[in-house]
Amino acid sequence: MLSKLGVKLAPIKIVMVNSRLIKRLKASGIHNFPDYINYALSSEGIRTGEQQCMIDELTTHKTEFFRENEQFEFFKNEVLPEFAQNNRSTFKIWSAGCSTGEEAYTITMLLNEFKFSKNGFLYNVEATDVSKAVVEKAIAGIYGGNNLLGLDDKLKKKYFIPFKDDKNDKIQAGNTLKEKIKFTVGNLANINNYPLSMFDVIFCRNTLIYFDDNAKREVVNNLIRKIKLGGYLFVGLSETVSQYSKDIKQMRPSVYKKIG
Numbered sequence: 001m002l003s004k005l006g007v008k009l010a011p012i013k014i015v016m017v018n019s020r021l022i023k024r025l026k027a028s029g030i031h032n033f034p035d036y037i038n039y040a041l042s043s044e045g046i047r048t049g050e051q052q053c054m055i056d057e058l059t060t061h062k063t064e065f066f067r068e069n070e071q072f073e074f075f076k077n078e079v080l081p082e083f084a085q086n087n088r089s090t091f092k093i094w095s096a097g098c099s100t101g102e103e104a105y106t107i108t109m110l111l112n113e114f115k116f117s118k119n120g121f122l123y124n125v126e127a128t129d130v131s132k133a134v135v136e137k138a139i140a141g142i143y144g145g146n147n148l149l150g151l152d153d154k155l156k157k158k159y160f161i162p163f164k165d166d167k168n169d170k171i172q173a174g175n176t177l178k179e180k181i182k183f184t185v186g187n188l189a190n191i192n193n194y195p196l197s198m199f200d201v202i203f204c205r206n207t208l209i210y211f212d213d214n215a216k217r218e219v220v221n222n223l224i225r226k227i228k229l230g231g232y233l234f235v236g237l238s239e240t241v242s243q244y245s246k247d248i249k250q251m252r253p254s255v256y257k258k259i260g
């Protein structure tokens with residue numbers, strides 16, 4: 001049933017699904033899982049927002065600034081100079097499965113820093129997630145506490161402003177970052193419905209875990225179709241995707257170049 005949403009969970013995840021959805025069953029006064037899922041997927045479930053509540057419960061949103069930083073080092077030291085040497089067009093990048101935005105903001109800080117060393121370098125960033133709740137947080141760009149561990153003080157001062165609330169312990173992404181990123185809700189299972197163009201680089205990290213093997217193959221191939229020849233796909237450090245396509249070549253652990 002969940003496959004209608006593109007959520008094709010491996011059998012091992014069913015226990016996790018049940019424990020996460022139980023509170024939604026209680027909140028909506030429905031007594032069994034099939035009835036609840038049918039309701040959440042119905043037009044009434046979309047209208048009342050239950051479908052989004054269900055998606056939020058089923059997805060894990062863990063993320064952080066500069067997560068798996070060796071990939072960002074490769075991006076900064078190899079990918080960006082390679083692009084700048086060979087191209088004059090706008091560099092386009094997609095954070096697919098962006099969660100609360102830390103990945104997209106990290107990428108945008110790196111692109112903006114790179115811009116200082118390369119006159120005329122233009123870029124834009126798209127970021128999408130299936131969960132409306134996290135996309136709203138990403139757009140707000142307000143972070144505090146442990147969320148900020150990966151962010152060094154220099155970048156914090158340069159790209160964030162203090163966020164005024166009761167505690168004054170949070171910061172908010174400033175306009176330099178916000179103006180560059182377009183955050184939207186989107187399901188990777190329906191990429192072909194996205195109004196997205198072709199990309200030089202796609203980051204789709206720690207997001208493919210939600211799909212079973214067949215669905216993963218389909219999503220990976222759809223992502224590859226959205227990458228320009230010579231462009232890159234970054235997946236999470238614990239993920240491998242070379243088995244799904246002959247059109248990519250592994251350059252590093254979890255970094256692939258489109259070759260066909």
Ligand SMILES: C[S@@+](CC[C@H](N)C(=O)[O-])C[C@H]1O[C@@H](n2cnc3c(N)ncnc32)[C@H](O)[C@@H]1O
Binds near residue numbers: 006062100128189210
């Ligand atoms: C663990 S977070 C990873 C965030 C970030 N990419 C990172 O590596 O830090 C995974 C994100 O994938 C999103 N996600 C799960 N299934 C998705 C789908 N079918 N389409 C789009 N996003 C999805 C979840 O909502 C969640 O925010």
